[in-house]
Amino acid sequence: MSTDLGASFNEQYMNINTKLKKRFMRKPNISEATNEFIALAIQCEHSEQPAFAGHAYVGAAKCEASAGNFLGEAEHYLSAARQFMKAEKKLKVLKFHSPDRENLEAAIGCFMQALSKYPERSPIRTSILMELADGLVSLNHKLEAVSYYEQALELVEDKTRKLMFLRNLLNLQMDCGKFDIALETANTMCDLHPNIPEDILSEVQINRVLLTLVVEPAEEDRPVSLMQLFTNLLSDNESDAIPFNTDVQLKLQSIVLSCATGDVSSLISVAADTRQYLTTQQNDLLDALLKEKRDQHLSLV
Template identity: 30%
Template sequence: MALRDQASHKSTDSDNFLLKYRVISGKLKKRLLRKPNVSEASDQFESLAINCEQKELHQYAGWCWLAAARCQESVGNCIYEINFLTKAGRQFLIANKNNKDIGCLSISDEDIQVAINAFNHALTRCENQDGFQMMSSSLAIELALALGSNSEGIKYLCSAIHTHPTVQAINLLVTYYIKQGNYVSALRVLTELVEMIENHLGARTIDNYRNILHKCEISRVLLLLIMRPTPQRLAPSLAQVLEKYAWAEDTRISVPNMTEDEMLLLQSLVLACQSRDYEAILELESELWSFFDVEQKELLHNLIKTFGKE
């Protein structure tokens, strides 16, 4: 009975929405000797969108925000247009997530496609405005997070980095490549990040990136051990990454924020991998565990699986 009442309530809300939407849209039609009041219609679409959000009618809220964005476009108010397009995209993303959560999957993925279109429209508007690079990058990252570690998500992350490179976007791109098993691209992006920090930032500024350089160092070592590229195919800068751990007696390795214990364990791991000592690698796993983040633990697990198949 409760479910029937809830369905009836939803149906009534839908009918009310459609009626109000048509009334507002009707005000935008040109009348003889009278121009439509676009600002008033935009305000009413905005009010209806907020009302739909409160009732968790996210798809309807999205359509209202799109209508409000079109109103702002017609009067040349780019900032409000971008804002409303973004709000529309977010509502369609929520609608898509809710449908997935209850197992109601659309064959055409309508909500996600409309969300992508709304964000794309907002990104295009940002590109046409001076000083909107940071906003454009932020929107692309937001969409990439919603899309996940697929080709679409990676595409928007690359766009964000091209527009306004940030450590957040670069790290997320590395994570997406690792989730896809694309270790070559993950290693390339990490190396570009390290080179960017070391070559383009002053010594004083580099101190602010010590944790990032430390994380990059460990991840690059693990990726190289998994990939095992031949010396001929290894760039000199990457060869140096492994070489510094290849000598057990060398304890003078300089890596930001790396403790001596961590350095010795990484040396042991590199030597164990080079000698194909599977048992030694297994023993090192538990000792290295406390030094690694979640992503690095997954890489270590994949490294062990790689050697376990031999």
């Protein structure tokens, strides 16, 4: 690399750009500039300056674009996105507040630039969307991540992979308190995927029961499979659709009946005994149900 290692990032970055501009009368050496931007990016990475590295990778991406190498452009935009995301996570660890979200917005923009370079049905687009969504979740921007998970789902054709994505989306929607949308997702999982593994089916069916009690959808908005789930649950009918062990089934029955009768004391008692069988998201959902029923009870007193 021809630039002085002791020079500032801005000086090195501008030096590369200047060399490109000085060659406007003849074809610039795009390959040389690309390599210099990449070398600068790697130097910044080693110096633990991810934001500077991100800008250098963007410079390399623009060089590739001018040369018509769109896959190389996409690759460098992805590298830039990862560095900007790393910079945002670094700020979070240091507890620095970034109101304008400069690094995060740069990361999102670079992910979207890379995304646009691949064919519409390319599996790489799915991977990019999922990587962005996972990054947003790690930064606790869960609601923002939901839209990218949904976009990724539209591109997935493999049924097993789609089921796992739906499961992640369902948990994320529950984390965000989007219970009505989460119920729709859970219903979709059961209606479109008849051969769900038993452990996942058990988790989803518990989610459906608790979500229905919280959301209280109108009868006409409940799919047949959801109504059948409650019928089987309350009548002790044996069904492949309710693969719960006996203890879980009895606890869910008690929760449903307590809600139906408005018996808040009974609901609180059975909820305490049920928590050991539930996931973190399901326990949070149970807390939301308890709060709602307490509020309803207090409004009637």
